[in-house]
Amino acid sequence: MDDRTVKGRKGARVSETGGREEGDVYLDYQSAKPVDPRVVEAMLPYFTERFGNPASLHTVGDRATEALEESRAAVAALIGAQPEEVIFTSGATESNNLALIGYANRNKRAGDHVVISEVEHISLHNIGKYLAKEGLRVSKAPPDQYGRIDPQKVRSRITDDTILVSVGWASNEVGTIQPISALAEMLRGTGVALHVDAVAAEGLLPIDMTAVPVDLLTLSSNDLYGPPGLGALYIRKGTRLAAVTMGGGQERGLRSGTENLPAIVGMAAAARIAAEELPAEAARLTAMRDRLIEAVLETIPDAHLNGHPTERLPNNAHFRFEGIEGESLLLSLKDEGIWVSTGSACSSKTLEPSHTLISCGLLHEEAHGSLEFTFGRFSREADVDSVMEVLPDIVARLRHLSPLYRKV
């Protein structure tokens, strides 16, 4: 892999294009991101000559420990945290499990009530369901029509028994950025901990734990263009958790299991690149996003933007088109070599509309008529043009077939 290429579909060589072929337009970075070739390069030695188990007491082990701790410091630096406040996990899902279940188990005596925002990823809601089965009370805080969680909506749910509030930094679906500072401020002094799933926002928005008093923060490696299968959990000093995975006591006993060193080094490399490139990259993506939003809303009748008009992720443009199914749109775009998502990747395979869109107040058919474009590191300005070349005609054709689209 000296030329840093990966084999793409049909075996074509696709180096430096983020894994896509000539002519194809990948606008589904929310679902999955290619690993940055610079990250792959940083990881490679750790599979072979720089292998090692940090628990070993010899030089190979020491070397591994050094790499592990350097990596921890790099990930911590991305979010303004101390290295000892970061532990590595197998991904965002495990981080969320440890944050919610670990916190609830460790703080049982303080209370048994948890508040989760309606617009969270389905994996978080399923953890909520598990907690409810274990006897906790779980409340959901609804968003406004733009997907924003008003801190007052959280406050009205807090009781003497509330121990934890979980709200994402931004919605992975509609892209709306949550007022995390205001939420943290509202919770200050209440003794209620704040967990934030930052997966959708990391690398796109500045996240600084010295500025915002979040107690637990979930990160994913792949969402920073690092390797999949790795994540991290920020645990503010003084926040107590019970382990969910038992074993050899790695990661301060909170996450047993020999560290996945190549992936950890990869996530650290990804974090360093993200920290360095974030301001310029966010500006570049924002410009692309705004050009697409403007073009779609101006060109296509009865098209609407889902999520917040301004407080949204730099890379997210989420639309709904009256009278048509998102899936038929997705498939038509696929025929044109444009790859997008109908919303939450997990829900693409079910007929249920996205719970996020429903909680924003959309009707089922509107939620089904939604389409999500997410730009990323390997997106180009020309991608917007490619979309606009075909999207208006596809929408018009599908509406012609639709019994739901009958404007008088």
Add this chain to the structure above:
Amino acid sequence: MGTLEGDDIAVGRVGNPVCGDLMEMYVRIKDEHIDDIKFQTFGCGSAVATSSMITELVMGKTLDEAVEVTRADVADALDGLPPVKMHCSNLAADALHDAIRNWRASKRLQPLSEQEIASSGAGCGAREVTYVEGTKEYTGKGVYTTVDDLSELTDKRVLVLDKGVASARLALQLTKVTPRVVFVTELETLGLPDDVATEVKRSDVKVLFQSRLLAVLGEGEVEKTLIRDLGEDNEYELFVDAVVLLGA
């Protein structure tokens, strides 16, 4: 069909002509028995069918027996009605019961005024007040029975329950202050005068047909509603900030 006149006639009336769901029952009573029965309705075909059926069901019966005829009996006698049409059979039974109640209370209904008849709407009668859970609890906390100041609902997600022309006009007005107005009706089509119906269709008002508002829910204030899809026969949540039930 038709009317009856005389001292031995009991008259029952349910619905509201403005809403287009008026139903009147005329019952001739002899020795506590139903001697003749006729009806008038501004309702739809199902309303006519159920009214016709109820006249057959109760003809010759005693008043006590007639009172026992339920809404369900009427629908059963017609071999069932689609869920969306159930309210029509309710109208017929309700009007009959109203007639008997009035007779026993020695109450004589006045005929409708010309104006009331002229302003009657078209369409099937779906707008009787069905019980909506939570409307009392959330009055002043997102449930409105009258809207004097539209600006109170600026940028809110508003659900307007179909109460006829007045509610449709309010929904249209609300689109000037908020992008999100949902008009919930139990009907399959807009049971409104043509000009109002056309205006609604052309507007940004989202119409939920064949839908019944079951409950208003929230933590301290209106946050969502429970809607029953009468066509699909299932229930789902619709997130809104305000619910307007005119005159409830």
